[in-house]
Amino acid sequence: MHILIIGAGGMVGRKLAGTLGRSGSLDGHRITRMTLADIATPPVPPGVVAPVEALAVDISESGGAQALAAYRADVIFHLAAIVSGEAERNFELGYRVNLDGTRGLLEAIRREGMRETYVPRFVFSSSIAVYGSPFPDPIPDDYVLAPLTSYGVQKAISELLLADYSRRGFVDGIGIRLPTIVIRPGAPNAAASGFFSGILREPLAGQRAVLPVEETVKHWLASPRSAVRFLIHAATLDTSSLGVRRTLTMPGLAATVADQIDALRRVAGPEAAELIDRRRDEVIEGIVAGWPKSFTPERATQLGFTAETSVDELIEVYLAEDAPGASRGD
Template sequence: MRILITGAAGMVGRKLVARLLQDRQLAGRTIAAIDLHDIVAPETPQADGISVRAFTGDLAAAGASEALIADRPDMIFHLAGVVSGEAETNFDLGYRVNLDGSRTLFDAIRLANYKPRVVFTSSIAVFGAPFPEVIPDEFHPTPMTSYGTQKLMAEALLSDYTRRGFFDGVGIRLPTICVRPGKPNKAASGFFSSIIREPLHGQEAVLPVPRSVVHTHASPRSAVGFLIRAAGIDGALVGPRRNLTMPGVGVTVGEQIEALERVAGSAVTKLIREVPDAATWAIVQNWPTRFEARRARELGFTAEQSFDEIIRAHIEDELGG
């Protein structure tokens, strides 16, 4: 099996590559090759018997997608995207990468006339306030960011291209992935991770929103698990509604901090400083809160059961336990 991963230099992309090289198989088939693509050069980890190639460039540029599809990858993970904060400040870039990049890739697959599985990472940002207390699978997406709009449009394409038989797509709406390792990115959701990550490193972290904010999270480990499940699932089980809201842990920011205190103690949580930020709040207040995610759970997508578990996963995976 040949695998293509766009956005491979991103956090989730790198973890997915590591997992695939460790598993050496996907969806019951042996992995022969992995092609990685990103706007910056992705690392190319070595693995005996698996060819790993890197491609660098703008996915929406003429010919870029065609080059990636030339070797007809059996499995395509389309993770590439400009994050929410950046898509909001840079209108043109967001539409170019998140909408045109996806469409160009999907069209290259369509025109290559074979029928690979395409796994697309959408986002809960497709939803916009007001919400019921728990958002059901059949709730309408009314995004309140350009990022969410672009993800919704790519979801619609994914469904239509699947219905027409151009490829076999599965869209997974990721909750906020937390705890993100490494440096903050430009996502407006960055603070959800930094209030856990920085204090665990003995550093101060800023909380820009009220503790009452409710949000749904899953660990990077769960995000990779979602991708692996989406790659292996029988398309007939998914049916015509190809975009699935993933499960996660719905908690208030206050509950996140309580979990951190349980796991790491109050000396750690004391490093969180509350500094309200109007710009972040303006975005976050329209974000969805809790999800039912019934279809995804029934289809075998699993996440953590508590925020304590999410913190422990971070400590195990990033801080050597």
């Protein structure tokens, strides 16, 4: 089995490549080849037993998508994207990568299939950013996609394309809407959602963190480990029951900031929670107010997707896998 990961240089992509590469198999099939692609040559994770090639490809450039489709991989994970804030700042870049890049990949696969039958499993990482307020809490599986950002629009459009290319038999597509990933490893970043990880990650390392919103803010969270498990499960499940609705909201944990701080106290003691500086930021508050708070992800749950059920678990996963010096820090 040949596996292609596009966007293999990102946090989730590296972790996915490491997990698959070390296990050497997917759903009982031996991985005979792995191709890791990203805009810059992605790292090959340590301990990988499968034969692996890493390469730099721009899917938004003519020829990039075709080159990747020509590998005729059995399973393609498409994780590559310009992130939300950057797609909002740079309108053309966001559309070029997140829309044209995804469409280019689907179209290159269709054309590859016209040459000789080719219908790969295509796992697409979408986002809960396809939803925008007003919405009910929780949001059901059949609620309208009304994104508040260009990034969300690009993901929603990609979902529609994935559905149509799958319905027409050009790919065997499945999309998964990832919750906000907590705890993201690494340094603080400028993303509006960064504080959801920061208020746990920094105090766990004995460092101060800023909380820009009220403690009542609730959001939909899952660990990096869950994100990888979602992707692997999506790559292996029977897609015949999906119909045209090929993208599923992933399960997650609806936690308030207060829930997060309580868990931090339990795991790391009250002094850790003292490291959080409450400094409200109206811009961030405004952005976060438009984000989903919770879902009833019935379809995904019925198909066997599972996630953490407490913030304590999110912290445990971080300490076990993602914190500096953890055994599985990819």
